[in-house]
Amino acid sequence: MKKIVVLVSGRGSNMTALLDACSEQRWNARIEAVISDRPHSPACDRARSRGVRLEVVDANGFASRQAFNQSLGDTLACLQPDLVVLAGFMRILPTELVEQYPLRMLNIHPSLLPAFPGLHTHRRALDSGARIHGATVHYVSPELDAGPIIAQAALAIQDVDTESTLAARVLSAEHHILPLAVKWHLDGRLQVDGARVRLDSPAAAETQSMWFA
Ligand code: GRF
Numbered sequence: 001m002k003k004i005v006v007l008v009s010g011r012g013s014n015m016t017a018l019l020d021a022c023s024e025q026r027w028n029a030r031i032e033a034v035i036s037d038r039p040h041s042p043a044c045d046r047a048r049s050r051g052v053r054l055e056v057v058d059a060n061g062f063a064s065r066q067a068f069n070q071s072l073g074d075t076l077a078c079l080q081p082d083l084v085v086l087a088g089f090m091r092i093l094p095t096e097l098v099e100q101y102p103l104r105m106l107n108i109h110p111s112l113l114p115a116f117p118g119l120h121t122h123r124r125a126l127d128s129g130a131r132i133h134g135a136t137v138h139y140v141s142p143e144l145d146a147g148p149i150i151a152q153a154a155l156a157i158q159d160v161d162t163e164s165t166l167a168a169r170v171l172s173a174e175h176h177i178l179p180l181a182v183k184w185h186l187d188g189r190l191q192v193d194g195a196r197v198r199l200d201s202p203a204a205a206e207t208q209s210m211w212f213a
Contacts, residue, residue: 001028001029001030002028002029002030002082002083002186003029003030003032003079003080003081003082003083004018004022004029004030004031004032004081004082004083004084004085004182004186005031005032005033005034005035005076005079005081005083005084005085006018006031006033006034006035006084006085006087007034007035007036007037007084007085007086007087007089008034008035008036008041008043008044008047008087008088008089009036009037009038009041009043009088009089009090009091010038010041010042010043010088010090011041011042011043011088012034012041012042012043012044012045012046012047012087012088013088013171013174013175014087014088014108014174014175014178015034015043015046015047015087015088016046016050017174017175017176017178017179018031018085018087018178018179018182019031019050019052020179021179021182021183022179025179025183027183027186028186029082029083029186031052032053032079032081033052033053033054033055033079034047034052034053034054034055035054035055035056035057035072035075035076036054036055036056036057037056037057037058037059037068037072037089037090037091038056038058038059039056039058043088044056055075055079057071057072057075059091069093069094069097072093072097073096073097073100076097076100077100081101081104082104082186083104083105083106083182083185083186084101084104084105084106084140085105085106085107085108085178085182086105086106086107086108086140087108087178088108089107092144093140095142098140098141098142099142101140103139103148103192105139105140106137106138106139106140106150106178106181106182106185107137107138107139107140107145107147108135108136108137108174108177108178109121109135109136109137109138109145110122110135110167110170110171110174111124111125111133111134111135111136112132112133112134112135112136112152112154113136113138113145113146113149113152114146115130116128117144117145117146118144118145121133122163122166122167122170123163125157125166126157126161126162126163126166130157131156131157132154132155132156132157133154133155133157133166133170134152134153134154134155134170134173134212135152135153135170135173135174135177136149136151136152137149137150137151137152137177137178137180137181138150139192139197148192148194148195148196148197149195149196149197149208150181150184150185150190150197150208151177151180151181151184151208151209151210152177152208152209152210153170153173153174153176153177153210153211153212154209154210154211154212155169155170155173155211155212155213156213169212169213172212173210173212176210176212177210184199188200189201
């Protein structure tokens with residue numbers, strides 16, 4: 001059975017979507033552990049309540065960023081994950097750590113990359129006048145919010161949208177595409193060719209480009 005380790009920092013709703021999909025769809029994989037860089041994040045409570053092994057690598061508990069990165073890398077290495085999922089993990093990982101998990105580390109980002117990498121994506125999308133926004137699941141490369149794109153969910157920006165209404169709709173799309181992308185990866189159905197990722201033998205309803213209301 002493959003081992004997934006999920007890294008979180010905050011609310012943990014994407015982590016929960018993964019836990020739900022893993023158990024409801026009876027994946028041939030398990031969430032081996034959740035690692036949080038914040039000891040009191042809601043994600044920690046959610047992981048505990050689900051009985052998932054929780055490791056806290058407190059970002060404020062180290063003298064330097066390097067010491068934190070070292071501890072995070074050691075914690076991950078001990079868990080021997082087949083796949084690492086960054087599900088709202090709000091730290092930039094060092095290149096050396098990313099390179100230890102080539103095409104074995106996924107990230108969910110709340111924009112249609114390559115548009116709006118980084119923070120405050122919903123506000124930036126609204127301010128830009130874009131009519132379409134969304135979310136992206138991608139393999140992680142050392143560059144921030146970059147790497148081969150596995151799946152994207154797009155939705156229309158409405159005139160009445162505020163940052164919070166847009167964020168809520170994007171989040172609900174995230175909860176759909178993240179488990180889907182993880183499952184495709186676990187099933188060995190993703191072929192990576194440079195920046196492009198192709199899904200093997202997609203069924204009629206399966207697509208890497210999804211449209212949400
Ligand atoms: C999500 O929007 C994710 O895309 C971004 O941070 C947010 C985390 O939300 N990277 P949650 O902790 O999964 O609820």
